[in-house]
Amino acid sequence: MSRSLGNQLPTPLLNLLDGRNLGEKTGFALLLATVDQRGYPHCALVSVGEVLAPSPGTLRLALYDNSSTTANLRRGGRLTLALASGGLAYYVKATAAERPGPAAGLRGMAVFEAAVDEVLEDGEPIAQVTSGFSLALTHDPAKIVAHWERGVAALAALP
Numbered sequence: 001m002s003r004s005l006g007n008q009l010p011t012p013l014l015n016l017l018d019g020r021n022l023g024e025k026t027g028f029a030l031l032l033a034t035v036d037q038r039g040y041p042h043c044a045l046v047s048v049g050e051v052l053a054p055s056p057g058t059l060r061l062a063l064y065d066n067s068s069t070t071a072n073l074r075r076g077g078r079l080t081l082a083l084a085s086g087g088l089a090y091y092v093k094a095t096a097a098e099r100p101g102p103a104a105g106l107r108g109m110a111v112f113e114a115a116v117d118e119v120l121e122d123g124e125p126i127a128q129v130t131s132g133f134s135l136a137l138t139h140d141p142a143k144i145v146a147h148w149e150r151g152v153a154a155l156a157a158l159p
Helices: 011-014 068-076 141-157
Strands: 002-005 031-034 043-049 051-055 058-064 078-085 089-098 107-123
Touching: 011 078, 031 068, 043 068, 051 141, 058 068, 058 089, 058 141, 068 089, 068 107
Parallel strands: none
Antiparallel strands: 002 107, 031 043, 031 078, 051 058, 058 107, 078 089, 089 107
16 A cells, blocks of 8 residues: 655655666666656656656656657656665656756756655555566666766756
């Protein structure tokens, strides 16, 4: 059964999305749900190299400029991030707005600032959530992590 934690990310999620130690988080993926133009949920997987939590009530996302997810956010601004961590599932509901202009270090990316509207924590004492979506970097992991680190640093440098 899920329970509302309010509009602030709990410590486990802040630690996961703080932009630090990305090399230790390469296997972790988040499900990003938006609403498509027909009103259906649209799901995309994002990595810790594309999402930053600069504060408990804010998320920053760097998404491909021409993706369906970006088009959905431009049109409607609503998103839900779903993830598993520490034996629980979390659903982060937020409202996003695109930041104007290209961001230094994020060429080809659209940058969104999202206000956390509600965080739901889902779990039962009789069963732990053991995993969510996961990634295995199969081609030059060091290069990918370096790319993520540059991207997250660019998100963190935004005013």
